[in-house]
Amino acid sequence: MTGTPFRDLTTLVDLGDGRFTATIDPMWTIGPKVHGGSMMSLAAVAARNALLGTDRPESSAPPAGGAVQPLAVSANYLAAPDPGEVSLTATIRKRGKQVSFVDVELAQGDRVAVRGSVTLGVPDSEVPTYATDTALAALPAEPPSDAVVLTDDHPMGRIVHVSRGCDMRIDGSSAHFLTGSQGEPEVRMWVRPRPDDENDADTAALFAIMAGDISAPVTMNRGLFGWAPTVQLTTYLRRRPTPGWLRVMASSAVLGGTWFEEDHTVLDSTGAVVVQSRQLAMIPR
Template identity: 45%
Template sequence: MSFSVASAVRPLGDGTYTASLPAEWTVGPKPHGGFLLALVARAAVDSARAAVPGADDLAPLAVSSQFLRAPEVGPALVRTHVRKAGRTATVVTSTLEQRGRSCVEASVTVGRLPTAPPDYADLPEMPAAPPADAIDLASMGAGGVYKLGAVCDVRLDQKGAGFLNGRVGDPLVLRLWARPLGERPDPYFALVAGDITMPVTFNLGRFGWSPTVQLTALLRADPAPGWLRVRVSCSAVHGQWFDEDAVVIDSTGRLVCQARQLALTPAT
């Protein structure tokens, strides 16, 4: 199932949308966090377009989300409320619910993505395409854990990913390349890319479920066709709490997404 089809939302006419959380867009048994972020952002943008007539070119600019509980694969509702409608920025709250319980709550700032070249950008250096020996994450989906690898092309740079060889102590920095299968990346897929990596704490030997608690993503441009380059890093691990910063760059070298999350790593 393509990303655009899988993440579609269907309006009911009162700011409420129906959605389906497909089994293909999961890690383990649970829907992928970046996919959920894209889904609530789609509903928010559609709601903003209804509130700002003639604004068909609106897109998410910022998505700040709280992950309250992990939803299950299957049907879900997204409830939106326009908090402010403006010519430059519209603010919409967007909540994904399942079985009457809130799972993801987000505040989405909606506007028009810049199209002019940036006046300043300080970005990590990464090649536009993955190296020949990059690991296809579809091959790491043993037991059906990483189902995302069947619907996205995701490659991991072996350099610095010491956990691949049982090594502990590498810096908590990973480099990946990602693109959806069968279509070009868009701003919503850039949200997925900002959360597409395995936890950087794998390099500490901490494996297992690492749930996101809070994630904020900034969209900076509409991605060009081709690979999205993703650099993920961590500043600190305190007990089970750790941060993860992702910088997403498109095939032309332009910044398209920045994401920062607070997450929990398995106890040692």
């Protein structure tokens, strides 16, 4: 593994006319299938490259095209691809002074897996005019010594292969399923990209988008195990993350007979909200 596993994932081969290819390493999977948040990041970078071009700046410089980033990525999941080569097709719908819109399809072979819409613009960088405290703000900015570290030999790490490409630590007091008990459908954790990924401004933003789908399904805290397929996911990048640990909270208000929603909130090391997401998923059978 290189020192930039997430940058490797989000580095596309430009075929021209808004067409790209990417190679998804098996580490970016949950079980045998590609992680949904990783595909969101691929759709985001394809849209950004189509809009701004594929020349990447040096890691110490501002992103190409000023500070334009994927502000919102909304995706429908049509199929679950395997790791390996995928193709992406980006179609610019509007190139605006403040807001641009790009549609993206991610396919494997002749099968479309994700159909998404990406909104691009400049994220907030100033102090918010109003912000309310979230429950996540009470979580320490850095994982304490008793946080559960996901490693290859941890039972969860054997399934959540994404932990091989970044540092993931779970607040054990929220992950009741780890001890065979049940609790509220809420999981809290810390994630951080590898140092060289974190030091690249564009990669760090894409990683934050991926973190909007990083948690294990909160249904597990209610004793509902198994694959909980995401049907639709919308992720907002509110601002570019400051280097350091990201705090993540995943929660649900309603677990239905077939469907449930799962919300992610992601704070950076300063406590600023950098990502918010909501997905519609299916209850594990």
